[in-house]
Amino acid sequence: MSDILVVGSVALDSVKTTAGKSVEALGGSATYFALSASYFTGVALVGVVGEDFPSEHRGTLERRGVDLAGLKAAKGKTFRWAGSYGKDASVAKTLATDLNVFKTFKPVLSEAQRKMPVVFLANIDPELQSEVLAQMKGPALVACDTMNYWIDSKPEAIKKLLAKVDVFFSNDQEAMKLTGAPNALQAAEVISSWGPTIVVVKKGEHGAFMKVGGKFYVFPAFPLARIKDPTGAGDTFAGGFLGYLASTSSFKDLSELKRAMAYGTTMASFNVEDFSTKNIEALDREAIDERFHDFAERMSVLRLEAGVKGRRAVPA
Amino acid sequence: MSDILVVGSVALDSVKTTAGKSVEALGGSATYFALSASYFTGVALVGVVGEDFPSEHRGTLERRGVDLAGLKAAKGKTFRWAGSYGKDASVAKTLATDLNVFKTFKPVLSEAQRKMPVVFLANIDPELQSEVLAQMKGPALVACDTMNYWIDSKPEAIKKLLAKVDVFFSNDQEAMKLTGAPNALQAAEVISSWGPTIVVVKKGEHGAFMKVGGKFYVFPAFPLARIKDPTGAGDTFAGGFLGYLASTSSFKDLSELKRAMAYGTTMASFNVEDFSTKNIEALDREAIDERFHDFAERMSVLRLEAGVKGRRAVPA
Numbered sequence: 001m002s003d004i005l006v007v008g009s010v011a012l013d014s015v016k017t018t019a020g021k022s023v024e025a026l027g028g029s030a031t032y033f034a035l036s037a038s039y040f041t042g043v044a045l046v047g048v049v050g051e052d053f054p055s056e057h058r059g060t061l062e063r064r065g066v067d068l069a070g071l072k073a074a075k076g077k078t079f080r081w082a083g084s085y086g087k088d089a090s091v092a093k094t095l096a097t098d099l100n101v102f103k104t105f106k107p108v109l110s111e112a113q114r115k116m117p118v119v120f121l122a123n124i125d126p127e128l129q130s131e132v133l134a135q136m137k138g139p140a141l142v143a144c145d146t147m148n149y150w151i152d153s154k155p156e157a158i159k160k161l162l163a164k165v166d167v168f169f170s171n172d173q174e175a176m177k178l179t180g181a182p183n184a185l186q187a188a189e190v191i192s193s194w195g196p197t198i199v200v201v202k203k204g205e206h207g208a209f210m211k212v213g214g215k216f217y218v219f220p221a222f223p224l225a226r227i228k229d230p231t232g233a234g235d236t237f238a239g240g241f242l243g244y245l246a247s248t249s250s251f252k253d254l255s256e257l258k259r260a261m262a263y264g265t266t267m268a269s270f271n272v273e274d275f276s277t278k279n280i281e282a283l284d285r286e287a288i289d290e291r292f293h294d295f296a297e298r299m300s301v302l303r304l305e306a307g308v309k310g311r312r313a314v315p316a
Numbered sequence: 317m318s319d320i321l322v323v324g325s326v327a328l329d330s331v332k333t334t335a336g337k338s339v340e341a342l343g344g345s346a347t348y349f350a351l352s353a354s355y356f357t358g359v360a361l362v363g364v365v366g367e368d369f370p371s372e373h374r375g376t377l378e379r380r381g382v383d384l385a386g387l388k389a390a391k392g393k394t395f396r397w398a399g400s401y402g403k404d405a406s407v408a409k410t411l412a413t414d415l416n417v418f419k420t421f422k423p424v425l426s427e428a429q430r431k432m433p434v435v436f437l438a439n440i441d442p443e444l445q446s447e448v449l450a451q452m453k454g455p456a457l458v459a460c461d462t463m464n465y466w467i468d469s470k471p472e473a474i475k476k477l478l479a480k481v482d483v484f485f486s487n488d489q490e491a492m493k494l495t496g497a498p499n500a501l502q503a504a505e506v507i508s509s510w511g512p513t514i515v516v517v518k519k520g521e522h523g524a525f526m527k528v529g530g531k532f533y534v535f536p537a538f539p540l541a542r543i544k545d546p547t548g549a550g551d552t553f554a555g556g557f558l559g560y561l562a563s564t565s566s567f568k569d570l571s572e573l574k575r576a577m578a579y580g581t582t583m584a585s586f587n588v589e590d591f592s593t594k595n596i597e598a599l600d601r602e603a604i605d606e607r608f609h610d611f612a613e614r615m616s617v618l619r620l621e622a623g624v625k626g627r628r629a630v631p632a
Binding site: 018087151171182185186189203205206207209215216217218219220221222223224225226255258259261292295296297298299300301302303 | 334403498521523534535539540541542570574578612613615618
């Protein structure tokens with residue numbers, strides 16, 4: 001069963017980091033999101049690739065059960081991105097962007113896709129995100145992401161979209177740029193006032209926080225002293241978050257939302273440990289839950305009394 | 317009873333931030349540390365002030381039960397520091413440093429002070445920190461801090477000191493500078509190899525982590541969208557950490573060490589909410605525990621089963 005529809009890019013990425021490089025490897029926002037979410041729920045992907053898209057990459061997504069009925073193969077070449085990272089893994093230097101077939105991407109959803117309960121509008125033109133959303137038939141949960149390029153060029157289109165969105169994912173720099181707020185927490189306050197009931201702000205190595213119902217829920221990153229490739233970490237986080245949430249019975253249960261943050265963190269941590277999708281295409285739920293538990297234990301400070309129902313902090 | 321001996325500066329600070337300013341207010345590393353730790357355990361302070369040190373400031377420390385037998389009043393003026401913070405509260409711009417009586421500070425401990433079980437060597441000349449430590453008679457726990465100035469001028473003296481220290485507190489930038497490591501986690505690995513069994517790295521608004529026994533324990537900061545004055549946050553963190561730890565029965569219990577991190581975080585969050593020591597001089601343990609619990613709940617993700625002893629994550 002497919003629970004989440006993701007609309008976004010499928011790309012061939014060439015990446016150089018301090019740990020090495022990868023050439024024309026599987027990438028794209030929809031790819032990272034779909035692979036990550038696939039460990040928790042069914043995912044259908046809507047996107048476009050060119051005639052040159054390697055069948056092995058298609059196989060990678062299919063092996064994870066991702067529904068590729070919506071992955072169109074168009075005449076021309078696949079979207080390519082090349083970038084590099086220095087010591088500061090939070091800043092990607094774009095070396096080349098060849099949109100190719102992605103330039104004219106204009107998704108028309110099938111009847112089945114329109115009826116899906118959860119939709120993730122990955123980072124594409126915000127006007128296109130709105131057009132896709134308009135095709136949906138009463139989804140239970142709408143989530144989206146964006147990027148600096150659209151914040152600079154179409155900020156009003158983003159604000160218009162956000163009025164119709166439940167969950168907004170952003171990184172801290174983008175959130176501050178979009179709102180003009182002096183810090184990420186204030187930025188999330190402003191974004192909440194535009195519509196989304198859940199605002200998730202990712203801070204790379206410094207973790208992430210979520211604003212829900214006037215309160216901030218804060219999380220560190222899973223500690224990794226050495227990473228290989230940060231590409232796709234944000235979409236992998238969103239995939240873990242929404243994938244887990246879609247597998248629960250409620251989108252409003254705070255405990256589940258906090259666990260969704262921890263699953264997002266967990267999935268992103270696996271992703272940055274290797275190039276491209278190498279790590280997140282070959283996980284299993286047991287390894288994911290093990291790291292989730294490890295992560296939770298590292299920061300758990302509440303003292304539990306045996307036999308007592310619920311949770312109580314017993315400070316000395 | 318005094319459990320912790322703190323040796324460091326007592327100062328008059330003039331601070332300007334985006335939220336306002338304070339003039340010749342109570343400050344200094346030993347001051348912030350002592351006030352913070354005083355909510356958990358007894359604290360004796362060793363430092364020096366000038367003849368101009370206001371008796372009201374002495375009163376502030378005494379009201380919190382801080383033992384001031386070691387606070388010498390010397391001929392001359394009190395150490396003064398003036399600084400400002402811009403939008404980025406993590407960077408202080410020093411406007412003036414008048415060491416005054418602090419210039420010739422050379423602490424000689426009393427018999428009672430030498431026998432204290434826990435000592436915190438706040439940020440002073442690392443050679444002086446070593447000299448103070450040499451006077452101690454077998455303390456159970458030795459902790460210290462340092463700063464950029466000493467990392468630039470006396471890195472070898474710091475490394476020599478660290479070989480004799482159990483707990484090292486540092487901020488991320490300082491840790492990277494001291495070690496040359498490309499990120500704070502790797503910096504903590506290097507510092508561990510020099511001696512300290514517990515390395516605590518503070519990252520301001522991004523939280524803090526602790527390296528113990530080959531593992532990183534990671535914590536976000538308590539989320540505050542608006543802060544007034546970050547001065548002293550690091551020493552306040554150390555005071556909460558060591559104060560809580562000194563009040564427990566073991567310095568090696570990982571659960572207690574994690575709670576110490578959360579108490580450090582909690583105390584630092586109170587500190588930055590007002591200028592100088594205004595907030596941390598007037599707390600009570602109930603308010604502290606309430607925020608500790610609030611902090612812990614915001615990031616708690618483990619699912620608890622009623623009646624089951626211990627803690628279990630039950631992922632869906």
